[in-house]
Amino acid sequence: MLTEKPWQPDLVLRLMLGIFASISLGTIIVQGLAPKGTDSPGGGINLATFMIGTLTFHGVALVLVNVFLRQHQISWTEAFGFRATGLARALLFAWIVTLVVLPIALSLGQLSAKLLTMFHQPVKLQQAVESLQSAAFLSQRIYFGVAAIVVAPFVEEVIFRGILYPAIKQRGYPRFALWGTSIFFAVTHANLMTLLPLTFLALILTLLYETTNNLLAPIATHSFFNAANFFWLLYQMQHQIAG
Numbered sequence: 001m002l003t004e005k006p007w008q009p010d011l012v013l014r015l016m017l018g019i020f021a022s023i024s025l026g027t028i029i030v031q032g033l034a035p036k037g038t039d040s041p042g043g044g045i046n047l048a049t050f051m052i053g054t055l056t057f058h059g060v061a062l063v064l065v066n067v068f069l070r071q072h073q074i075s076w077t078e079a080f081g082f083r084a085t086g087l088a089r090a091l092l093f094a095w096i097v098t099l100v101v102l103p104i105a106l107s108l109g110q111l112s113a114k115l116l117t118m119f120h121q122p123v124k125l126q127q128a129v130e131s132l133q134s135a136a137f138l139s140q141r142i143y144f145g146v147a148a149i150v151v152a153p154f155v156e157e158v159i160f161r162g163i164l165y166p167a168i169k170q171r172g173y174p175r176f177a178l179w180g181t182s183i184f185f186a187v188t189h190a191n192l193m194t195l196l197p198l199t200f201l202a203l204i205l206t207l208l209y210e211t212t213n214n215l216l217a218p219i220a221t222h223s224f225f226n227a228a229n230f231f232w233l234l235y236q237m238q239h240q241i242a243g
Contacts, residue, residue: 003213011072012167026052026055047131080158080162090217133233133237148230153219156222162215186198205222
């Protein structure tokens with residue numbers, strides 16, 4: 001069972017407003033770069049867009065969360081249940097859950113693509129996936145891999161599962177906390193085809209946090225999930241080149 005968190009609603013709101021303001025600034029910067037960089041070699045504009053997105057969301061979020069925890073006078077370990085003694089259990093849970101979630105998420109993604117096609121809507125890949133596909137250099141792919149497998153799972157789990165979910169749940173809205181934060185997580189990825197699979201993934205990650213009381217479990221699951229998709233995409237890219 002998840003332990004109660006001391007999150008103050010006004011500080012949670014300030015944190016989210018700060019993150020949204022930074023993302024908005026990043027979007028403005030990207031839009032300003034787009035006209036000049038569309039013909040840059042090696043997917044330069046996609047790489048720049050991805051880097052700016054990573055910095056203005058994940059980078060800024062880390063700084064703001066650190067301030068948030070200081071305002072509550074609580075450590076990262078106390079806040080999110082980071083315990084060395086529970087690491088093996090968290091990783092075991094994460095591995096098992098990933099093996100179950102992956103095929104279901106894949107099926108939901110295929111279902112989403114069929115529904116979009118049925119309603120004559122374009123089936124678009126996530127911007128991060130398009131950026132990776134356009135990456136011409138190994139250093140770019142390594143950057144994408146680190147961002148997707150290490151940075152994004154940690155930061156996103158801290159925000160969505162570690163802070164937002166308990167903050168809403170403890171106000172007396174457990175169901176809304178579960179479904180609301182899960183759908184919100186999926187929506188923030190700004191891609192219709194991934195809306196269903198990411199909502200499903202978020203629901204599982206939230207329940208996993210509730211079960212283990214250790215945010216390392218959903219972080220590791222999220223990381224394994226992203227890693228599987230990342231390396232499968234690389235395999236497909238290499239297969240297309242070889243073919």
